[in-house]
Amino acid sequence: MLSGAITRLRALWVDRLTRNIGWLFLFQISTYLSLLLIIPWLTHTLPVAEYGATMAIMAAAQFCFIVTDYGFTASATYEVSCHRQDDATVQGIIRDVHGAKVFLVCASCIGLWGLSYIPSYQPYSVLFLYGGLAVILQAYQPIWLLQGLENMRAYAMYMVLVRISFMVMVFGLVRSPGDGSLVLLALMLSNLLGTLLGLRALQAAGYRAWSLCLLGGLRMMRCTAGYFWGRLAFALYSSFNSIVLGAAALSQAGIFNAAEQVYKAGQSVGGPISQAMLPALARARDTRLVWKILPALIGVLGLGCAIVAAMAPWLIQLAFGSAYAGSVPVLYVFLVTIPVSVTGMVLGYPWFAALGSPGAVNITLIMAAALHLGLLALLWWLDRLTAYNVALCVLATESFMLLMRLTLGFALVRSARAS
Numbered sequence: 001m002l003s004g005a006i007t008r009l010r011a012l013w014v015d016r017l018t019r020n021i022g023w024l025f026l027f028q029i030s031t032y033l034s035l036l037l038i039i040p041w042l043t044h045t046l047p048v049a050e051y052g053a054t055m056a057i058m059a060a061a062q063f064c065f066i067v068t069d070y071g072f073t074a075s076a077t078y079e080v081s082c083h084r085q086d087d088a089t090v091q092g093i094i095r096d097v098h099g100a101k102v103f104l105v106c107a108s109c110i111g112l113w114g115l116s117y118i119p120s121y122q123p124y125s126v127l128f129l130y131g132g133l134a135v136i137l138q139a140y141q142p143i144w145l146l147q148g149l150e151n152m153r154a155y156a157m158y159m160v161l162v163r164i165s166f167m168v169m170v171f172g173l174v175r176s177p178g179d180g181s182l183v184l185l186a187l188m189l190s191n192l193l194g195t196l197l198g199l200r201a202l203q204a205a206g207y208r209a210w211s212l213c214l215l216g217g218l219r220m221m222r223c224t225a226g227y228f229w230g231r232l233a234f235a236l237y238s239s240f241n242s243i244v245l246g247a248a249a250l251s252q253a254g255i256f257n258a259a260e261q262v263y264k265a266g267q268s269v270g271g272p273i274s275q276a277m278l279p280a281l282a283r284a285r286d287t288r289l290v291w292k293i294l295p296a297l298i299g300v301l302g303l304g305c306a307i308v309a310a311m312a313p314w315l316i317q318l319a320f321g322s323a324y325a326g327s328v329p330v331l332y333v334f335l336v337t338i339p340v341s342v343t344g345m346v347l348g349y350p351w352f353a354a355l356g357s358p359g360a361v362n363i364t365l366i367m368a369a370a371l372h373l374g375l376l377a378l379l380w381w382l383d384r385l386t387a388y389n390v391a392l393c394v395l396a397t398e399s400f401m402l403l404m405r406l407t408l409g410f411a412l413v414r415s416a417r418a419s
Helices: 002-045 048-069 072-082 087-115 119-139 143-148 152-173 180-204 214-223 225-236 240-248 250-284 288-310 312-320 327-346 349-354 358-381 387-418
Strands: none
Touching: 002 048, 002 152, 002 250, 002 312, 048 087, 048 119, 048 180, 048 225, 048 240, 048 250, 072 087, 072 143, 072 225, 072 358, 087 119, 087 143, 087 214, 119 180, 119 240, 143 180, 152 180, 214 225, 225 358, 240 250, 240 358, 240 387, 250 288, 250 312, 250 327, 250 387, 288 312, 288 327, 288 349, 312 327, 327 387, 349 358, 349 387, 358 387
């Protein structure tokens, strides 16, 4: 009887996890489908330099999104999943996170303002204004809460609406050269919609959406600083690349970003699995599911990347135009990087949460970011800062991080068995 009950509970747990992954796949597919539709429109409408500036400033906004997140999508998700039956504790987490966001938003906006003074970006100052407003609005979308409550359906549905609204606005507003600033305007308006819908979902879950505590926010920032450094490290080898290339040469930023969209689409396969597994494995502490999913996932990704590689020149020409022929070798590097990156995602917070040490993932992120910054600095010093070389840096960084996670994870397994 007891074994039968355990089997039923396990089946229910796996079913819930599967449904959560499905909802997150819906969100990720909508995100990258909208991007893959938007990017060709922009590359055929905007000059290469203006497209490079637009996407570089969008990358700067994405960098700020990571700063304002402060790692709460890992740390606060973990805390909410552990205390989801205690409404008072969850409301306290909401209050403190919202208080922390005030300081993080101010710091991010100051950083964007400083970046706008770089000479290559000065002709595009209005993009920074819209980007700053988008950052403010993005900061208060309660993604971390819905993930912690495992309410992926609400999260996926309202974010799909946000992505669709962004796509429709870009197609409606961007019609000719000089309209690059309207891309950031569309991002700002879609984030406004996302924030309103997200806070409404928070209220529907029974919590007060507008409570915040500045002192509590400072305490939470101090307690979860490790997650922040981990997220900041992640930003330094993801969003930071386009910003650096844009400062050196906007055309190289455009070439890099075109190929990077395919890379991000590939990463989106692992994202939903990682996000859904984190709260589930934090509670269940069962690592077997990780090793069941990973081989099939990597096999599918490897096959998909091989097919895209065979058609890469034709795809780049069709999607982005002849001006982006330089993106083809960059795309080849990213296609090699995709399986490495997705493996690192699954063996990141989900695996380490099941091992009882989710914070250890931050160590690997920080060490990988240090390597990546060193490689970028070397390229700058050698005057070899090109889209292709930066893509090679991404591959080296992702490979190093995966090796670090495997080493550290198996060390924790051996330590647990020994004790």
